[in-house]
Amino acid sequence: MTSPTLSPFPLRMPKRLKEELQAAVDRGGKSLNDEIVKRLERTFGPDDALLQLAETLRPFMDGLSEEDQATLIAAARILVKDRRKKPVGQ
Incomplete structure (x- = not known):
């Protein structure tokens, strides 16, 4: 079950980009989703x-x-x- 403040969003991306994001997660992130959200928030905030x-x-x-x-x-x-x-x- 998702939180009422979270909205599911299917996302397609180039394989290379997903691999780079996963590498960042492997270096100490929580999850791929958290890494993407953190980067988006940093971009807009x-x-x-x-x-x-x-x-x-x-x-x-x-x-x-x-x-x-x-x-x-x-x-x-x-x-x-x-x-x-x-x-x-x-």
Whole structure:
């Protein structure tokens, strides 16, 4: 029986990708499903490393002009977007 908060979703994927996901599970994951969900959540949700970086930079940002703050924020957005485009494992 599935949880009311979970929705079954049949998924087809290239064999190579499934093998890479399974290898990640074998290195310490719980299950193939958990690995896929974790990776999808990381893709759509905030990145813990980026949140930590933002907290670290907050005092530094206070000392910047509004223009420099906007530039730094724009650069961070580009980095996040670029990071999310990279293939699995890179």
